Amino acid sequence: MCGIVGYVGTGSAKEMLLAGLSALEYRGYDSAGIALVRKGKLLVRKESGKLRALEAKVTGSDFDSRLGIGHTRWATHGAPTRENAHPHVSGDGRVAIVHNGIIENFMELKEELILEHGVAFASETDSEVIAHLVSLYYEGDLVEAVRRAAKRMRGAYAACVVAADDPGKIVAIRKDAPLIAGMCEEGGLLASDIPALLKYTRDIYLIENNEIVVITKQDVEIYDEERTRMNRARTHIDWDVAAAEKGGYEHFMLKEIYEQPKGVRETLAHRLDESGAIQLDDLGFTKEWADKLERIYIVACGTACHAGMVGKAMIEKYAKIPCETCLSSEFRYSDPIVNERTLCICISQSGETSDTLEALREAKRRGAEALSIVNVVGSSVARASDHVFYTWAGPEIAVASTKAYTTQLVSLYLIALYLGLLRGRATEAEAGALLAQLAEVPALIEDVLGREDSIRALARQHYKKEKIFYAGRGTDVATAEEASLKLKEISYINSYSIAAGELKHGTIALITRDVLFFALATQTKLYDKMLSNIEEMKARQAQVVAVAKASDARVAEVADDTFFIPDCSDEVAPIVAIVMFQLFAYHVAKFRGREIDQPRNLAKSVTVE
Ligand code: F6R
Numbered sequence: 001m002c003g004i005v006g007y008v009g010t011g012s013a014k015e016m017l018l019a020g021l022s023a024l025e026y027r028g029y030d031s032a033g034i035a036l037v038r039k040g041k042l043l044v045r046k047e048s049g050k051l052r053a054l055e056a057k058v059t060g061s062d063f064d065s066r067l068g069i070g071h072t073r074w075a076t077h078g079a080p081t082r083e084n085a086h087p088h089v090s091g092d093g094r095v096a097i098v099h100n101g102i103i104e105n106f107m108e109l110k111e112e113l114i115l116e117h118g119v120a121f122a123s124e125t126d127s128e129v130i131a132h133l134v135s136l137y138y139e140g141d142l143v144e145a146v147r148r149a150a151k152r153m154r155g156a157y158a159a160c161v162v163a164a165d166d167p168g169k170i171v172a173i174r175k176d177a178p179l180i181a182g183m184c185e186e187g188g189l190l191a192s193d194i195p196a197l198l199k200y201t202r203d204i205y206l207i208e209n210n211e212i213v214v215i216t217k218q219d220v221e222i223y224d225e226e227r228t229r230m231n232r233a234r235t236h237i238d239w240d241v242a243a244a245e246k247g248g249y250e251h252f253m254l255k256e257i258y259e260q261p262k263g264v265r266e267t268l269a270h271r272l273d274e275s276g277a278i279q280l281d282d283l284g285f286t287k288e289w290a291d292k293l294e295r296i297y298i299v300a301c302g303t304a305c306h307a308g309m310v311g312k313a314m315i316e317k318y319a320k321i322p323c324e325t326c327l328s329s330e331f332r333y334s335d336p337i338v339n340e341r342t343l344c345i346c347i348s349q350s351g352e353t354s355d356t357l358e359a360l361r362e363a364k365r366r367g368a369e370a371l372s373i374v375n376v377v378g379s380s381v382a383r384a385s386d387h388v389f390y391t392w393a394g395p396e397i398a399v400a401s402t403k404a405y406t407t408q409l410v411s412l413y414l415i416a417l418y419l420g421l422l423r424g425r426a427t428e429a430e431a432g433a434l435l436a437q438l439a440e441v442p443a444l445i446e447d448v449l450g451r452e453d454s455i456r457a458l459a460r461q462h463y464k465k466e467k468i469f470y471a472g473r474g475t476d477v478a479t480a481e482e483a484s485l486k487l488k489e490i491s492y493i494n495s496y497s498i499a500a501g502e503l504k505h506g507t508i509a510l511i512t513r514d515v516l517f518f519a520l521a522t523q524t525k526l527y528d529k530m531l532s533n534i535e536e537m538k539a540r541q542a543q544v545v546a547v548a549k550a551s552d553a554r555v556a557e558v559a560d561d562t563f564f565i566p567d568c569s570d571e572v573a574p575i576v577a578i579v580m581f582q583l584f585a586y587h588v589a590k591f592r593g594r595e596i597d598q599p600r601n602l603a604k605s606v607t608v609e
Contacts (some may be wrong), residue, residue: 025414078124188215351379472520
């Protein structure tokens, strides 16, 4: 996803924009640029590569300006070249824009602009059409021009627009891509993400879909698409810049792995009252409604979907409601069986994932009640849902998700239990037992973190392997999937995950002596079956590392190596075991010299389909 910033005020626009963009660097980008309005002219500089390259090009008093927009681009349409970098400028050089998202009908608009208006395009991007459209409609009123341009655009966008002839304001629009605004002593600010503004203000305006926002040095004005002024309360952000900094850790990912005990503790603390009972009353679920529920769909992408796989098991176990976990990208096109007796649970760290947002809308269109489990306060998924359960992971910056996952798991356990109690399908004793286990989880995670040295040693031993398998049964399948995703996304190793019972139906053909095979054996009722799977792998000469509970005396006799997680119940084992695999992936990637926080081809939130 691209990062966008805008500033107008009394300070140096260049400094403010570069500071905002550098706060968004963690999200990954391949080119950057700024447009400043100075002495009635637009001054645009853009460079491919890192911000440093851009900074070097904007030194000196020529770039002294009080108003501008900036962008870090993640290439979608067109290569990451300087031409394709934002800002994009209209043919007469009077209008500049930055854009995050996708203009789906850009081909059609481009054709019209070329054929009917003789516009010459300077880039291969879809975004450039915005600059030309706004310029075409500009007749002295920038807000109106942007409004008219937006009416022609289909797709997802957050875009900021400046005009050399209107040097006091920045106009921005939003549809299905994040956009926030704020005021600080030095003026008005716009950005795609909170960290860009945190240095200047903690009170932000969340811009809604189809709204237009105008910032000047004194004010933030928000309008709906018919240009009616909207009142918007500010949202206070209570985490600080330090939470979005590395705090002495070499990488954000490692810091975030270590923040998991805290994230789990906070997620529990926000949802348990003084007597230790689950507090989800604010969600407004009634017994009558819960009793009538026929089906739950969990929809999510990637890591969040793996959390959903465990969530399904917990919902069926405690609430006794049939539950299906679907990839958002499949769900939205699958003609799902949804009605008013369906609950759709959307899980998303960023709350901006386009597929998940659309899946949620589809479920709602079909009558479902929508509950989201989200980390980013005020994000699009949160706002589109009927009910929100916030995870208290704090900002997650590394592309590879870690603390969001474990807090999503804890959230799902609480929701499963709450629904079970509401429906009278879970007993107080069951609830008490699971809550007691959850209370132990932070300490159990700390135990695994305390064994980082041995995990690093395991990583050192295996980091050159090219084929790594993860297998398990029951909820260990979800852990295997997540462990494998962590490894492949940051180390680029070809890694596979599979339900162990499926191995013999085909995949076993890939097992040879050069395979490293992680066998998860944390689920008691499937334990013996897992031992047989280990034997099968050994017979094919794979190197087997078992992951089992500390008091397991048998597994070490069959596996080549064993990593023990502390003794815990089968239910909470997924939250504990994954921490070992996160650290393993981290150290393998480090031994391989990878860019851990910003792996190639990946962005922190995926706002395009
Ligand atoms: C993997 C990872 C992704 C995300 C996925 C969904 O480490 O981070 O698989 O989990 O893109 O993102 P959110 O949760 O923001 O919807």
